[in-house]
Amino acid sequence: MAKIRDVAREAGVSVGTVSMVLNHADYGSPQIRKKVQDAVEKLQYVPSEMARNLSLKRTMTVGIIVPTVSHPFFAELVEALEESLYHLGYKTMLCCTRQKENAENVFIDMLQRQNMDGIIMGAHSLDTALYQGLKQPIIAFDRYLSPEIPIVHADHVLGGQLAAKAFLQHECRHIVQIAGSQMVKTPAGEYHQAFQKVMQASGVRTELVTLPWNSFGFKDSLQLAEKIFDEYRDVDGILGSDVSVASCLQVAVRKGIKIPEQLKLVAYDGTDITQSGIYKLTAVRQPIEELAELAAKKIVGLINGKPDASPWTLPPTLLAGETC
Amino acid sequence: MAKIRDVAREAGVSVGTVSMVLNHADYGSPQIRKKVQDAVEKLQYVPSEMARNLSLKRTMTVGIIVPTVSHPFFAELVEALEESLYHLGYKTMLCCTRQKENAENVFIDMLQRQNMDGIIMGAHSLDTALYQGLKQPIIAFDRYLSPEIPIVHADHVLGGQLAAKAFLQHECRHIVQIAGSQMVKTPAGEYHQAFQKVMQASGVRTELVTLPWNSFGFKDSLQLAEKIFDEYRDVDGILGSDVSVASCLQVAVRKGIKIPEQLKLVAYDGTDITQSGIYKLTAVRQPIEELAELAAKKIVGLINGKPDASPWTLPPTLLAGETC
DNA sequence: TTGAAAGCGCTAACAG
DNA sequence: CTGTTAGCGCTTTCAA
Numbered sequence: 001m002a003k004i005r006d007v008a009r010e011a012g013v014s015v016g017t018v019s020m021v022l023n024h025a026d027y028g029s030p031q032i033r034k035k036v037q038d039a040v041e042k043l044q045y046v047p048s049e050m051a052r053n054l055s056l057k058r059t060m061t062v063g064i065i066v067p068t069v070s071h072p073f074f075a076e077l078v079e080a081l082e083e084s085l086y087h088l089g090y091k092t093m094l095c096c097t098r099q100k101e102n103a104e105n106v107f108i109d110m111l112q113r114q115n116m117d118g119i120i121m122g123a124h125s126l127d128t129a130l131y132q133g134l135k136q137p138i139i140a141f142d143r144y145l146s147p148e149i150p151i152v153h154a155d156h157v158l159g160g161q162l163a164a165k166a167f168l169q170h171e172c173r174h175i176v177q178i179a180g181s182q183m184v185k186t187p188a189g190e191y192h193q194a195f196q197k198v199m200q201a202s203g204v205r206t207e208l209v210t211l212p213w214n215s216f217g218f219k220d221s222l223q224l225a226e227k228i229f230d231e232y233r234d235v236d237g238i239l240g241s242d243v244s245v246a247s248c249l250q251v252a253v254r255k256g257i258k259i260p261e262q263l264k265l266v267a268y269d270g271t272d273i274t275q276s277g278i279y280k281l282t283a284v285r286q287p288i289e290e291l292a293e294l295a296a297k298k299i300v301g302l303i304n305g306k307p308d309a310s311p312w313t314l315p316p317t318l319l320a321g322e323t324c
Numbered sequence: 325m326a327k328i329r330d331v332a333r334e335a336g337v338s339v340g341t342v343s344m345v346l347n348h349a350d351y352g353s354p355q356i357r358k359k360v361q362d363a364v365e366k367l368q369y370v371p372s373e374m375a376r377n378l379s380l381k382r383t384m385t386v387g388i389i390v391p392t393v394s395h396p397f398f399a400e401l402v403e404a405l406e407e408s409l410y411h412l413g414y415k416t417m418l419c420c421t422r423q424k425e426n427a428e429n430v431f432i433d434m435l436q437r438q439n440m441d442g443i444i445m446g447a448h449s450l451d452t453a454l455y456q457g458l459k460q461p462i463i464a465f466d467r468y469l470s471p472e473i474p475i476v477h478a479d480h481v482l483g484g485q486l487a488a489k490a491f492l493q494h495e496c497r498h499i500v501q502i503a504g505s506q507m508v509k510t511p512a513g514e515y516h517q518a519f520q521k522v523m524q525a526s527g528v529r530t531e532l533v534t535l536p537w538n539s540f541g542f543k544d545s546l547q548l549a550e551k552i553f554d555e556y557r558d559v560d561g562i563l564g565s566d567v568s569v570a571s572c573l574q575v576a577v578r579k580g581i582k583i584p585e586q587l588k589l590v591a592y593d594g595t596d597i598t599q600s601g602i603y604k605l606t607a608v609r610q611p612i613e614e615l616a617e618l619a620a621k622k623i624v625g626l627i628n629g630k631p632d633a634s635p636w637t638l639p640p641t642l643l644a645g646e647t648c
Numbered sequence: 649t650t651g652a653a654a655g656c657g658c659t660a661a662c663a664g
Numbered sequence: 665c666t667g668t669t670a671g672c673g674c675t676t677t678c679a680a
Binding site: 003004005015016018019020023047048050051052053054055056 | 672673674675676677
């Protein structure tokens with residue numbers, strides 16, 4: 001591995017010159033630049049990023065924490081975040097917390113060790129104390145972590161209202177809402193309240209059932225779906241995340257329930273899976289790409305100490321489908 | 325930010341002592357250790373990972389390159405890889421290449437710059453020359469990159485045979501196989517040949533249709549599904565990736581085709597989505613977790629220069645379902 | 649315009 | 665058992 005010293009010697013110039021030529025397009029005379037370029041070429045020189053990092057005190061990488069990536073919402077989110085960060089010149093460090101004991105702490109630790117320039121936190125956290133007094137840049141994605149940590153999220157009140165609007169075009173009497181675990185408050189959780197408020201005003205009965213903590217797979221939601229049909233025999237509407245609603249759809253069809261005649265379904269999130277089944281799911285779509293881009297810009301802004309007063313919230317939209 | 329110097333001063337010992345105490349559990353007298361610990365505590369000292377990296381010439385991070393993470397197979401793969409690497413003490417750097425111009429080159433470049441200790445390459449590559457003569461550790465996941473680069477992959481010949489076995493329990497006459505783009509040869513591609521060979525021997529007609537390059541979404545596969553039913557009116561069996569087959573299922577059901585009476589479907593990969601639709605898909609399951617763990621061990625082995633003669637291949641299994 | 653040299657913060661070999 | 669010091673490879677200020 002050739003080092004900058006070797007290049008300098010080969011080019012017959014000093015180390016400082018090589019560094020300057022390599023990092024500043026407008027430095028040095030054409031002759032000098034050429035000499036350096038040639039030496040680089042000849043020695044196949046590749047600068048060490050570790051050394052640059054230490055010298056410049058930054059890593060150009062951002063950490064992303066999510067519960068899992070095997071879930072359509074987080075998959076799309078992570079991919080979009082990675083892409084946005086990439087275009088801003090940042091690399092992406094990934095951490096999935098669902099299956100791990102205390103990966104969150106370890107990851108926060110790596111942040112403090114300056115292995116990353118900042119973090120976008122998209123996982124639930126039970127231990128929000130971890131985030132108190134952290135000096136490094138952090139933003140939350142649709143999560144409450146601490147009062148000082150800013151949050152990028154969709155306008156879930158509007159989201160709940162959109163869902164309500166969809167249902168209100170039909171004759172529903174009893175709607176079940178499926179929510180994530182209530183152990184942790186999240187902005188996303190708020191669409192349920194907004195929804196309920198509207199439905200209540202319209203005299204529609206609503207129910208709230210919840211998934212277990214850290215549940216993101218199909219198994220849990222299928223189980224919950226069975227329970228819902230058992231417990232609420234007259235349910236004629238269901239609102240929940242894509243995965244939850246897809247599970248309910250599956251169970252309902254197996255039971256011979258006619259969709260959408262006997263049961264209306266609205267999925268919240270609007271990921272690709274709402275489009276991939278036998279029925280296209282009617283859905284409230286979170287603008288995932290746009291939220292990701294916003295989050296990426298915000299974290300880079302924080303890293304560079306750039307104040308930014310633009311809003312941190314984006315509106316969801318209603319996606320027409322065949323289930324409501 | 326306190327540095328090691330400050331800790332040394334505070335503890336009344338030398339810098340070297342602090343470093344040794346912090347990094348070697350068996351160094352120093354209890355008294356000295358205590359003094360150091362206390363100073364660390366008091367100053368809230370956190371070592372700089374950048375400095376350690378430079379000093380130790382390693383980053384403890386591994387890069388993962390995949391085309392996308394918004395696809396159940398890669399999602400499960402990335403999650404499992406990240407988890408295995410985590411337990412081996414490595415961080416995960418993620419790069420999705422599908423939407424980016426030449427992210428692959430950029431990522432390989434980061435490898436050469438020693439920003440990562442090694443790479444697990446799970447994306448197609450048109451430019452395999454990139455991988456010639458790379459000095460850093462690389463392993464491929466189900467991809468041919470260059471003769472020197474070892475590959476972790478499922479035994480796809482067995483996979484093809486398992487699929488064949490499933491179909492042969494029924495009366496199929498005309499089976500369509502859906503393959504990825506043929507622009508690049510992959511180990512996974514080989515299940516099609518193995519399958520065809522068996523079917524041919526049994527006198528069953530098979531067809532091979534292919535998806536466009538870098539196509540991983542539902543839109544393309546739905547389109548292809550339509551085309552298949554248009555073009556092959558007498559098709560009574562379909563074999564392809566989870567996503568492809570799920571799309572065919574959707575189109576078939578809409579056309580009123582009875583599953584599995586009139587059409588048998590076998591999905592290759594066996595991700596969660598085979599279990600989440602209205603019909604459980606019969607599937608050949610790649611042992612994703614195990615492959616990921618294997619890949620993680622292999623790359624760490626290479627990084628540490630540990631020779632390892634254990635096999636690089638794992639067998640898939642047949643997952644019973646309702647579509648064949 | 650270029651070169652010399654002082655860091656960046658930590659590790660580990662070496663000497664005491 | 666502990667302290668000193670020479671790197672790790674690069675950036676950039678400061679002189680010349």
